[in-house]
Amino acid sequence: MAFAAFSNDKPTKDSSTKRKSGPVVLALLAPGLIYLMLFFMTPLISLVITSLESPDPSGAIGSYFNDVNFSNYATVAVDYLPQIMRSFGYAFAATVFALIISYPVAYFIGVKLRSRPLTQRLMLTLVIAPFFISFLLRTIAWKQLLSDDSGFVNILHSMGVLAPTQFFLGTDAAVIFGLTYNFIPFMTLPLFTNLERLDVRLLEAGSDLYANPRHIFTRVTLPLSMPGIISGTLLTFIPIAGDYVNASRDFLGSSKTSMIGTMVEADYLQNLNYPSASAMSVLLMGVILALVTLYVRRSGTEDLL
């Protein structure tokens, strides 16, 4: 499965069987790498260049000239600070919730259901079922299920969790809820891929050596499943930090839940403020790359792909 992408399993094959480079390997690599250069590297470089542009002296909307204007970065860092904080705050909270929900499920399917392959496969299919139906429609479904006159909000009102004038949609909680929901499968799958191969004899060995269940979990299971946790958290945190659909006012959010993506979209597609949108994108990319590097270094997962 693709979701093992970030796990650090080294190829088991002896490297001596590998063939040396030649014209064949060049023919295999060249088309894909050229594509990557043209449509991944170049756009990123183009973003950096655009992020340093200055507005055209004529004042025409949407026209800019090449410059080395770092003030765009200062402007977005100040103006969009709430959105930046929200994006990473939401991403952190939703990733933690997704992990709490996914880990036991992945453990149950990957370890406990091993003796029943059919049930295991059926449960796994249900976990990935959300992938087969438009995530926009699923989010709209939640919007309607959690709307202001829904049973859910009525219960919150009668329990006194929400004041009669308060509602659920449009709050931070609603956006985090939606983000958590939408990205659970991205967390569950890499955890499952990892736990499926967990050697249960190691757990038995721990128990034979008089470790209590809690110790077996914290000393054996958890460390062994670390690669799965790392890939799962990266696969949820990164797309969540860049998402803006859940936070949109047409979905679960409001004007008070705008994220980095909201601003990039507005600046790029509506305000035609390309330097601002680009500076914001470069900033987001930079923070995410820094986090990924740090995270992977600390956890010792170097072989990413």
Added chain:
Amino acid sequence: MRKFSIGRYVLPLYSLLALVFLLIPIVYTIIFSFNDSTRSNTVWEGFTLTHWVNVCSRQDVCEALNNSIFIGLVSTLFATILGTALAIALVRYSFKARSLVSLSLFLPMATPEVVMGAGLAGLFFNIGFAPGMVTTIIAHIMFCLSFVVVTVKARVQTLDPTLEEAGADLYANPRHVFTKITLPLLMPGIVSAALLSFALSFDDFIITYFNSGSVSTFPKYIYVAASRGVPAEANVIASAVFILAIVVVLATQIRGALKRAKLAK
């Protein structure tokens, strides 16, 4: 000598609840495809099959669907070919820049959609290439590529190189070894990569929104319609796609499980 404990039931129950949670909006979406609503499909107004029978009575929905299928098929074809070649090269050959190639294939997966979307849109804008069908397909091939590489790579790693060597010993030329041995053995990996790629393309919204100009796709249609209410026809299409996909996946999963059970005996 197992002690009785509530713990034995906590895990299955917890998992069951989590799965129910995952399925709630799916069930909701399917139920509301049968809703006897006219414009905005928010309140239950009774059961009807009208929307299922006349899906294309709303032309815009069907046009968006057709575009999404076309974009998905073309992007999948290209991404699968490029990605499979890269995967074979990465596992089977040793070359100097291997880790650099690996890293540059990992990076697109670590790039938020909004960054890739804005970057590509900026590139097309700067070279004066108007956004439309072509730019959308270029973008889709780009974000599918890495996922294809990862999926096919996993399959190449399980491939026994001695099978190909045996072919060569029996005087098969390299082309025959590839088409008669390597490719058939890789097929399951290539097929799952293609399916994944199509699914990613079909459901993509953010990158498409930045690069499609006036071309409508199914997710884009829903996003735009969301402010005034999504028509039930969109639910019909999503439900039909869902049912089709889940039947295919269930069939392959059950077949796989039965095969495994047989082998275990």
